[in-house]
Each structure stands twice: as structure tokens, then as C-alpha cells.
Amino acid sequence: MTSLLYYAARDPSRCNQCGSCEQLLPCPCLRKGDTNDCIGCGACILTCPNEAVSPVESPRTDEIPLTVNGEHLTVPDRITVQTALELSGYHFKHFLAGGTLFAPCGVGGCWSCAVEIDGTLQPSCITPVRSGMVIRTTPAEPHPLRRRVHGWSGHGVGGVGTPWQVKGIRPFIEVAAFACGCNLRCPQCQNWTSTYNGMESLHTPKEAAILMTGARRRFGVDRMAISGGESTLNRPWLLAFLRHLKALNPDRAARLHVDTNATLLTEDYIDALVEVGMTDIGPDLKGLSVDTFQRITGVRDGELAEWYHRTSWNAVRYLVKKYRDTIFTGIGIPYNRALISNEEIASIGETIERIDPTLQVSVLDYRPAFRARHLQRPSRADMVSIKEILEGTGLTTVICQTESGYLGPGR
Numbered sequence: 001m002t003s004l005l006y007y008a009a010r011d012p013s014r015c016n017q018c019g020s021c022e023q024l025l026p027c028p029c030l031r032k033g034d035t036n037d038c039i040g041c042g043a044c045i046l047t048c049p050n051e052a053v054s055p056v057e058s059p060r061t062d063e064i065p066l067t068v069n070g071e072h073l074t075v076p077d078r079i080t081v082q083t084a085l086e087l088s089g090y091h092f093k094h095f096l097a098g099g100t101l102f103a104p105c106g107v108g109g110c111w112s113c114a115v116e117i118d119g120t121l122q123p124s125c126i127t128p129v130r131s132g133m134v135i136r137t138t139p140a141e142p143h144p145l146r147r148r149v150h151g152w153s154g155h156g157v158g159g160v161g162t163p164w165q166v167k168g169i170r171p172f173i174e175v176a177a178f179a180c181g182c183n184l185r186c187p188q189c190q191n192w193t194s195t196y197n198g199m200e201s202l203h204t205p206k207e208a209a210i211l212m213t214g215a216r217r218r219f220g221v222d223r224m225a226i227s228g229g230e231s232t233l234n235r236p237w238l239l240a241f242l243r244h245l246k247a248l249n250p251d252r253a254a255r256l257h258v259d260t261n262a263t264l265l266t267e268d269y270i271d272a273l274v275e276v277g278m279t280d281i282g283p284d285l286k287g288l289s290v291d292t293f294q295r296i297t298g299v300r301d302g303e304l305a306e307w308y309h310r311t312s313w314n315a316v317r318y319l320v321k322k323y324r325d326t327i328f329t330g331i332g333i334p335y336n337r338a339l340i341s342n343e344e345i346a347s348i349g350e351t352i353e354r355i356d357p358t359l360q361v362s363v364l365d366y367r368p369a370f371r372a373r374h375l376q377r378p379s380r381a382d383m384v385s386i387k388e389i390l391e392g393t394g395l396t397t398v399i400c401q402t403e404s405g406y407l408g409p410g411r
Helices: 020-024 043-047 081-087 205-219 235-248 267-276 290-297 302-323 342-355 380-391
Strands: 006-010 053-057 063-068 071-076 114-117 120-123 134-136 147-155 174-179 223-228 255-260 280-283 328-335 360-365 397-402 405-407
Touching (some): 063 081, 071 081, 081 114, 174 205, 174 255, 205 223, 235 255, 267 302, 280 302, 290 302, 302 328, 302 342, 328 342, 328 380, 342 360, 380 397
Parallel strands (some): 063 134, 174 223, 255 280, 280 328, 328 360, 360 397
Antiparallel strands (some): 063 071, 114 134, 147 174, 397 405
């Protein structure tokens, strides 16, 4: 039990005062330099790009009463609701599974772990316990779905699920919003200010759809994309968002685009996304081997990594098998020689070619970011070489991101 109880301590020698903990997280402890109120949620440990925050065991002596699903319990003070539930025998998972609670992001961004606390919905991962608190893991009454989302900006290139044919036609080809929170821990995360963001405004699915529709009109585009972080974490929220977005944009020109790491995309989830209006999807495949997947994603649990890895590849196979003629699927794969070899890139190409040689494949040049600032961004020549390798496997539509723009088919 004591392994769950700790507080966060900052190492001044590693902290460079970047301000991430203040700008991205609601917790005041590190800002004040006072750990007396720390509840050990771990969000600051995940968020710090300099790894200047670490957990220190902190035995709790004070206990408080609370009620969970009608049962009166006593738990240690100064812990999160999630920890209190875990100590009380409730189980949290990092993937969707029946009979368990889902807590994938750890920073209060996705609200997948939200439970009813004193009559309102709150994320259990960062909410502190309080004496007399009443918790329901299944709310007595429906509550509005919420998630932290930001952006709603115009994009001139789009994501991996954006067809190559529309890229570069005009200054903006789609609008995108970024859903906060992610289930992966990629050291080189390119969007880490979304991944570890627990401070952005909360939006219901309808509110987010209204904002997206307004952005579509403002930028004069037909494509609307939800990215992240990881867009698929809060399944009820995403499905409701797409449903509202479709209702607000019933015209045939409207395209509803989901960019995702695909680690949660089971067949029934894909079917549900299509049913509510998704027209385009961009799954990322972060390696052919589980070892590479773990190196790129930072997922240390081997069993979990294997589940995520298998799910993402199976998602691509299912999308091609069932929705090849109705849903546009563009695949993203990573490249940086420090993370994945040219030989594995070739094997990825061969595997995708066997699934469907016409699938659009976008190679992302992973560059220094977040905790992997030691990386060297691949040169244009490196990406040309990777493009040739993939086209040599029989893939017909290969796009490579480079420091000087995109290399498309035939270039």
C-alpha cells in the first residue's frame, strides 16, 4: 500500500524554470515550493520536460472518512480520489476493459477517469480526497461529458489522415483541435503541451463541435480534424463530438477527420466512429516490433505495450478490410535513426504493402522535443532515402516530412 503514497519533490539542479508545471497543471504545490499539500497525483512527474521532479515515499498517518458507492470507508489523507479507490479495491486500467475504471492520461486532460464526487463529475486522477466526500464510480444521474480541448486553428498541411491530393492547394486545407491527455509517454512527443495539459478549458462535445464548425467557416475549409494528445481516450466524448459535428455540418463536402495513435482502436470502436460520421482517419504505427514501440512510446509495461502495438496494427487491417472504399485511411510511421532502423522501416513497408499497397503512408521525421532534445532531426537526404526504401517495397503513395517541406509521391 505504501508504494502508492508519495509526494513530488523537485531537484533544483535539474529544474531550469521552464514554467511547464505552472502553465500546464492546476496543482499549486511545486509553484509554492511546498509539498505539504501534495497529493501524489504524479502529474508534475509526467509533465516536467527536464525530469526534475521525482516521487518520494511519504507515509500517511492521518486518515479521513468517505463514502464510495454507498460503502463507508477510511482512507489516508492527502491522496487522489484514484488512489483512494485503488486502496479500496477498485481497479484502474490503461486500456478499455469491462468491469474496470479507465485512467489513461494521468494529468486531468482527457477526463476518462471522471467519477461523480459530491454530485459533480471530476477526474479522479488529480482530485484530492476530502473528509466526508461521497463518490460514485457510476453516476446516479447522467452528467455532461467534458474534455480539455484547445486549438481550433487552420492547417495548411493537415495530418497523416489528410489525403495528399488536397495538400498545398490553398493556404489552409483543414481546421484542427487538439484534445488534451495521452496514454503514451513518448520521450520525443511533438505535441507535449497538449499531451500533459490539465489546465485548458473544459468543453462538452456540443461546445467543441460548435467551435469547430465556427473555425471551418472562418477558414473557409471543408475538413475538420481532432488530434491530440490522443483523441480517442475518452470514447463517449469523442463519439458525441463527432455526432454533434456531423449534425452541424450535414453537407456532403464536410470531412470529419480523426488523427490517432490507434492503440485503443478496437473493431467495435472503429465501427462506432464510422457510424457517427467519421470520414477520414490517420492511425500512427510506431514500430513493427514491440521493442521499437516501447522505445518510441515510452510505455514500460511490456504486456501493455504488446496490447497497444497489436491493437494499432489490427486497426489498420480492419479499416482496410471493412472500410477501404468508404473511409480514407492514411498511415503515419516515425523515422529517426536513434529510434528505428532503416531495416525495420523496410519491414514496415513490406507489411503495409501486403495489407494494401495503395495506402497513403506519411513518414514523420522525429525531431528534438520534450525529453529527447538530444535527437538530431533527420536531414532531407535521410528522408529521401527512407522514401526510396518504402517505395521499393511496392507502396505507391509515400509522403515524407522534411525540414524543408514535404516530399510527395513522384518526387
